[in-house]
Amino acid sequence: xxRFVRHRSVRIAAAGLMIAVALIVARLGAExxxxxxxxxxxxxxxxxTQNGKRIFASYGCFQxxxxxxxxxxxGPRLGPNPVPFVAFSRYIRQPAGQMPPYTSKxxxxxxxxxxxxxxxxxxxPPKDIPLLNN
Ligand code: HEC
Numbered sequence: 001x002x003r004f005v006r007h008r009s010v011r012i013a014a015a016g017l018m019i020a021v022a023l024i025v026a027r028l029g030a031e032x033x034x035x036x037x038x039x040x041x042x043x044x045x046x047x048x049t050q051n052g053k054r055i056f057a058s059y060g061c062f063q064x065x066x067x068x069x070x071x072x073x074x075g076p077r078l079g080p081n082p083v084p085f086v087a088f089s090r091y092i093r094q095p096a097g098q099m100p101p102y103t104s105k106x107x108x109x110x111x112x113x114x115x116x117x118x119x120x121x122x123x124x125p126p127k128d129i130p131l132l133n134n
Contacts (some may be wrong), residue, residue, distance in 0.1 A: 051114040
């Protein structure tokens with residue numbers, strides 16, 4: 001190998017290393033941005049919060065779960081941390097207890113995603129209200 005060739009291969013190796021480093025950095029950046037706040041949120045389809053709020057009222061979910069899905073009427077609290085989307089849609093199609101089933105003819109999968117988005121958008125309930133401890 002003459003000097004010229006050796007220099008060139010060193011430069012090619014250095015360029016390869018830089019590309020590898022850039023790929024790793026890009027990968028780490030993407031992972032850091034993945035939202036992980038709500039379990040199951042990553043697998044939930046993007047829904048329309050406003051439409052979800054509307055359907056939640058018009059399909060009668062609110063009659064048992066409350067207007068803000070706060071629970072306490074006939075059904076439990078549903079937001080702001082609903083069960084993972086897969087379990088959520090399965091339960092609505094085939095509930096196990098008091099709740100009436102909603103088939104995909106009544107509530108479409110898109111509408112379920114909208115309701116789910118609405119539930120996730122609800123404010124956190126207050127954890128501790130000191131006055132209530134007196
Ligand atoms: C007639 C009352 C009633 C109506 C209407 C109703 N639910 Fe329910 N829901 C319940 C009750 C009661 C439960 C608790 C489990 C059971 O008994 O089925 C429940 C449970 C659930 C659960 C499971 C919660 C968990 O933590 O596992 C989800 C999700 C849910 N309801 C969503 C909805 C949605 C969305 C609608 C409207 C499309 C709706 N419900 C309408 C009464 C109702």
